Amino acid sequence: MARMTLDVNGKVETIDADPDMPLLYALRNELALNNPHFGCGLAQCGACTVHVDGQPVRSCVTPVSAVGNSKIVTLAGLGTPEKPHPIQKAYVEEQVPQCGYCINGWIMTAAAFLDQNKKPTEAQIKDALSGLKCRCGTHMGILRAVKRAAAMMG
């Protein structure tokens, strides 16, 4: 066990945890942040994605001790209904999810991508999101939403 601080959604929190424990467990259980989600524990699906210093990271395989002083942002910290990130706004407008369990991966990855890439092509969007999983098959809606968000951010 070790005492560590985590900077999550603009708040610095202190936790006592096994340094090898994945960040996901710290966020969910120590800090009671119900997003992100456990999908595989293998970095294969994206359901656990958070931003670490603006980059999408799979928190299920990231040791909590490896985060250091980096700034962590979860879906809850990305935007609010009052101040949404464009991809969140687009997701609602396009009515994308079915079950919605996967959306941390898509939204957090797309948000980081769109922040860096203005006016992306469809092929660039697909490449950026490749590897993320959605079992309900909402891929068409995801692409519509990312394109819509890109237009908003254009």
Next chain:
Amino acid sequence: MTKMDNATHFSVSRRSLLKAGGALVVSIGTAVPLDTALAIGEAFAQGAKPPLMPDQLASFIAVNADGTVSAFFGKMDMGQGLFVAIGQMVAEELDVPFKAVKVVMGDTATSVNQGGASGSTGIQLGGKQMRMAAAEARRVLVDMAAAQLGLAADALTVSDGVVHAKADPSKRASYAELIGGRYFNVQLDWNKEWGNTLYAPGKAKPKDAKDHKIVGQPIARKDIAPKVYAQEDFSTDVRRPGMVHGRMIRPAVAGSVPVKVDESSIKDIPGTRVVWEKGFLGVVADKEWDAVRAADKLKVEWSDVKAPFPDQTALYDHIRNAPVRKREIGGKELGNVDEAFKTAARVIEAEYEWPFQSHACMGPACAVVEIKDGNITCWTGSQKPHFVRDGIALTLGVPAETVRSIWVVGPGSYGRSDADDAAMDAAVLAKAVGKPVRVQYTREQATGWDPKGPASIHRARAAVDAAGNLIAYEFTSKGFSRIDVNTNGGAPKDTLAGHLLDTELKSADGFGVPAESYEFANKRLAWETIPPLLARASPLRSAHLRDPVGPQVHFASESFIDEVAAALALDPIEFRLRHVKDPRDVAVIKAAAEKAAWQARPSPRKDQTGAKVSGRGIAYSQRNGTRCAVIAEVDIDRASGKIWARKFTVAHDCGQIINPDGLRHAIEGNIVQGVSRTLWEEVKFDAKNVTSVDWLSYPILDITETPEAIEVVLINHPELPPSGAGEPSIRPVAAAIANAIFDATGVRIRRVPFSPDRVKQALS
């Protein structure tokens, strides 16, 4: 207009009114004294909740004190917008604004068992019941208002939850005033059935479709924003005071059970405890990460058992050679098939193969069970929480009345997934440790140990006479049962926990036949089931997976129809239209063809050379009243074997459309999941166990492979009852793709999935 002052008075005793049970008739021109009005009010409404039974209107509809309406629904929304569609149907019949209705679902304490999510019947059966209940609630409220206002019921109408005189809106009584905060005390005519077939209408008739204002509107889902802003909890997010974390331990060899468990091997991990009973083995820990570590570290000696499975390469031979446990002819055999084949000038035959497939839900199942003061509460993502209640009661040996099961949106579902097993495991662990337990399966357990969609083979043959007419058709499926374990976790015989605690599997027989309207003089559609590979706790136990056996059966039947058309050198649509008899079937086929600008010609096309070729294919099917035709346009890279299912055109007729936006989204999801199952999905196994246990070994469609377009033509029949849309459009996808591949290449692929290796091999 009726005038109160010249009305004749009459009085009715409260007793006789109560006896009349709502059958009171108040004729035009009568004024009703206050005591009578109150009596009617009391007859229809009460403060105490009537028993939660299907024969009570209060079990489905309540008007809250503020005039909003709660609709208690015994089915579940698996993310296809039932919260909205059911709300629309209820609001429509009650004449309240859509926003005034809150649909409450999935809690055994507030809804009766309408079957849970099941067979695309959310609207078809569940909505039908809610519509009837809402119509009855409106009728009763209008009668109450009639009594209160001293007007005849047929002189009244309802706008936005206010009953008022048609001619004088100032004579009014709102739903809130009439019954707000009290319960309906109105009996329904229940058919005494539970589950999907539960039906309990009142005396009211629902509205004519021409009067619908809310039904048919593309109202948006309200549950999306909370998901997108991380404000909604899933089944994985339930926390209870004092809750501990559980993990299950599964054997490396299927069928093996623990014979020695070394608890000292995890003694250095704090707060852990082993729960071992017969074949059931799990660990709990105060902290989730400790439960993960303990499950990993626990030393277990397993019983030595014979490896239970055939080699995967021998799967289809196993099915071919297995004894038939049950054979059934679907529908009616037409003519004399065997005799007709003897007269054939030519016989066309083919056999198709479909693998085991996994639900592979987005997240592994999770459930929380709390046992407190003799009452058990389970929070589950299962699509059938009422059956989870029954299953827990039987597993723990307690009365079902002491168990409450609460559905919380889970990580996808698609049938009899791992969710029901997790709920039972949590119950067993919670009882053993005396604390609330949260069981979280691993990805390996989710994909490796969920009940599987059954593997099957399908034989088809057609007899053609000398003139080229198809004179006889026979189609037979043979495979593992789709109800090896039942459609729900309602009994120990159907769950892993039940099996591991020594209840035997009682595999039932179920498969299916093609659902179409091809009329041939001689026609026989049949299915045959074979025994399971392992009698207990099998990772290859077969069960319902979205559109149970629909994709496999129609992959085969609609591929074969295409094969016959090609053999007769006919355009695939022209050939279908020659034989399809149902006018709505004809309509979806024609609508898809028109939208896709289908050019009539036989397949395969012969004008392509080079490595990259493309083709188009059609398939169509019915499903419990719904019709769907799908045209696929695919690109094939001959060199890599990679297929891009580039474009789909779907024509869909599910009777009356409740919400066209929700319907479009449901269809898109069906098509994409159908492409995934066709191109990629196959459960891998060796003699010992399932070996496809994650997203690398059980790949699904990637976003880079998404179609560029899915065009949807919705055919609305407001005059018809609505049928389902949760599954029908996944059904023809595989055949449409297979037919397009044939069109492009002249090669017929008869085994799913069409992975690059297999396609490359087939094309070489």
